[in-house]
Amino acid sequence: MTRVLYLEASPGKEASVTSRLANAFLDTYREKNPDHEIEHLPLFEVDLPNFGQEGARQKFENLGAVTAGKGPIEAQGEWAGVMAEVERLKRADKVLLSAPMWNFSIPWRLKQWIDVVAHIGVTVVVEPKDGGISYIGQITGRPLQMILASGSPYEMRFPLESDDKMDFQRAYLDRIFRFIGFSDIRLVKAQPTGMPAGPKRDALEAEWEKQVKQAAERF
Numbered sequence: 001m002t003r004v005l006y007l008e009a010s011p012g013k014e015a016s017v018t019s020r021l022a023n024a025f026l027d028t029y030r031e032k033n034p035d036h037e038i039e040h041l042p043l044f045e046v047d048l049p050n051f052g053q054e055g056a057r058q059k060f061e062n063l064g065a066v067t068a069g070k071g072p073i074e075a076q077g078e079w080a081g082v083m084a085e086v087e088r089l090k091r092a093d094k095v096l097l098s099a100p101m102w103n104f105s106i107p108w109r110l111k112q113w114i115d116v117v118a119h120i121g122v123t124v125v126v127e128p129k130d131g132g133i134s135y136i137g138q139i140t141g142r143p144l145q146m147i148l149a150s151g152s153p154y155e156m157r158f159p160l161e162s163d164d165k166m167d168f169q170r171a172y173l174d175r176i177f178r179f180i181g182f183s184d185i186r187l188v189k190a191q192p193t194g195m196p197a198g199p200k201r202d203a204l205e206a207e208w209e210k211q212v213k214q215a216a217e218r219f
Ligand SMILES: Cc1cc2nc3c(=O)[nH]c(=O)nc-3n(C[C@H](O)[C@H](O)[C@H](O)COP(=O)(O)O)c2cc1C
Pocket: 010, 011, 012, 015, 016, 017, 018, 019, 099, 100, 101, 102, 103, 104, 105, 149, 150, 151, 152, 153, 193, 194
């Protein structure tokens, strides 16, 4: 059974551009793959595991144990939540993420999910290499489709000091998912969603919808 994990990172529900586009994506995907299982994780509605003082301590305790060849630490306390979310991610054959830009970056609930699943010693293995260290992401062999939106338009490149507004949303998501092992990362970017209603806006909406449907055909 092929499993798709859908991470929804806007709280906007029906009013959300990214959730609406992700639903259009999933409608096309379901038509093509009626037997695939889709697990929906609405990040603003679910109780994400807490990751605080205990989790941060356990992260390094686990890294030390794994590095010393003793194997992972017991999944208890905050670390049990980490293990459960990492297992959910590992079960997924494909991942769909929809997320708005918030303050040039990502909504805090998505950052919480990332801080729960992205750990050296768990989703990234650390190995010595040429006198230094090499990081090997473990969540490999599955595509990630990102559907992102921002109120303003941003260049599709790493942000520069000279930019008035910096896109740390796309740059960060691309970096962190590559860090944990993803290499097939696909993007539909809806921008500028701040454009007021009218024919230009309608044309943009139609273009975003066309792009997500095409992306779903290939997913
Ligand atoms: C808290 C908050 C912060 C935002 N920050 C930015 C920003 O830094 N840059 C930008 O271009 N748009 C920003 N926006 C606009 C959203 O990215 C835009 O409205 C997007 O379409 C929202 O997606 P959604 O409808 O799927 O939630 C912000 C919106 C909110 C609610």
